[in-house]
Each structure stands twice: as structure tokens, then as C-alpha cells.
Amino acid sequence: MQTSAQEIMSSPTGFINISGMSSPAAFAQGESEAGYPGAFPVQATTAISAYEVAEDARSKPSPESPDEAQETVRLQLGAQGAKVEELQQLLVQRGVYSGCCDGQFDQLTQQAVRAFQYQLFLDEDGVVGPLTWQALCTGTPVNLPILHLGSTARPVITVQRALQMTGDYCAAIDGEFSPALASAVQAFQRRSGLVADGTVGPLTWQALSQVPH
DSSP states (O other), X not given: OOOOHHHHHTOTTSOOOOTTOSOHHXXXXXXXXXXXXXXOOXXXXXXXXXXXXXXXXXXXXXXXXXXXXXXXXXXXXXXXXXXXXXXXHHHHHTTSOOSOOSSBOOHHHHHHHHHHHXXXXXXXXXXXXXXXXXXXXXXXXXXXXXXXXXXXXXXXHHHHHHHHHHTSOOSOOSXXXXXXXXXXXXXXXXXXXXXXXXXXXXXXXXXXXXXXX
């Protein structure tokens, strides 16, 4: 009868466990769990085979999830079908669409997409690509950098404008993460129940996306 890897690894003899081996090859050469040469029973070959089969199974990618498959579908004005209907339902859930979920990507649907993109700091092109799908599925901003004192990037302007809307920032909109902006971020974080570290990370981006802007 063939011995499974689990049976061998739980052997009462205590010297068959291969979980600590550096590799199946090292085990076959007589390396113990501590890394020293030592004897092992004839079932070692069976254990190595079962180990390799298990490792191979773990290394294979799992089937693509529905959300992952959905993200690959690019939708824009004029598209139609079941995916458009799914899009419309998601837009309803996100509170930016009140039209019919009829599978027709019309101008009303396009306007809703742009509104959602604006809300979550995406490019407002009205086209549903991978990032917009991801944001629709999660309801959170995606693909945004972590910003801190000294950062200079287009997203810094986004933060400045959002905090201007909240009344926390009243300096120049210049794309410079200045001490004044860091103080404004801290004030917003404290009011939002976040750690007031002055760094704009995922949680702060999420809180900013909830601000009417």
C-alpha cells in the first residue's frame, strides 16, 4: 500500500517529517530536519513524490474569480449586453445611477460612470476599464500613491482640492506636499477618526472619497 505524505509526516518514529527539509533533494540525500546527515526509511521516495505533487498543485494559479474576469471587459458608450447591465447595477449600488438596468450603455450610463470616476479620483473618461471595474467592485479608490511631506505629484493636487472643500486647506493648489498641507491632512484625519500622521494612504484616500467634491 502506498504511503501518503501526511501519513509519513505524522509517523510516530519522529524522523520522517519532511516539512523542515531544505528541499526534497536534500531529504533524499539524508539531510535531517536540523540539517545533519541521517538515516531515513524506504518510504522516503514515496514522501518526496507526494511532496512534489502537493507543491506542484499549490504553484498552479487558481481559476479566475468572477470579479477578475469582469475587470477585463472594457465598456464604453454604445456597448450593450449582460456586462453593461452588471455595470448599471453596480452604479446603482454606488449611488450614482438611477436609470434602467437594461444593458444599454447610453449617455445616462456614461454620465454615471464619469460621476463615479470623479468621486473616486479616477480619470473621468466615461470608459469602464480595469481600474474603474476594480473601484466599482470594492467601492474604494484604487491605484493611488502614498503621499507625505515632500511629495510632488498630480495626486497631491487632488488632495489639496479635496481638503480645500473640507475647509482644512487654504494655501496654494500647486502640487507641493508642504507643511501646510501636512497640517491640513492631520486635521482631516483627526476629524475622520484616523491616525493623524499627515500621510495620505489608503484609509485617508477612502475618507477623502466620501467628501462631496
